[in-house]
Amino acid sequence: MNKDQVGGNWKQFKGKAKEQWGKLTDDDMTVIEGKRDQLVGKIQERYGYEKDQAETEVKDWETRHDYRW
Numbered sequence: 001m002n003k004d005q006v007g008g009n010w011k012q013f014k015g016k017a018k019e020q021w022g023k024l025t026d027d028d029m030t031v032i033e034g035k036r037d038q039l040v041g042k043i044q045e046r047y048g049y050e051k052d053q054a055e056t057e058v059k060d061w062e063t064r065h066d067y068r069w
Helices: 003-020 026-032 036-047 051-065
Strands: none
Touching: 003 026, 003 051, 026 036, 036 051
């Protein structure tokens, strides 16, 4: 996979993640930059979820979209 493919995958990921979690901002996505634990943390922060609930949402989302980190 080359640099352009990775960049395209990240753009696609950001769009799908923002559809799922609309409270995430572009700045949040910049911080996340492909780091799963950062995504879980931002979901906790924006939605007031417990860590387990955020983890479950991310896991379900990964399964539905066949996304691998």
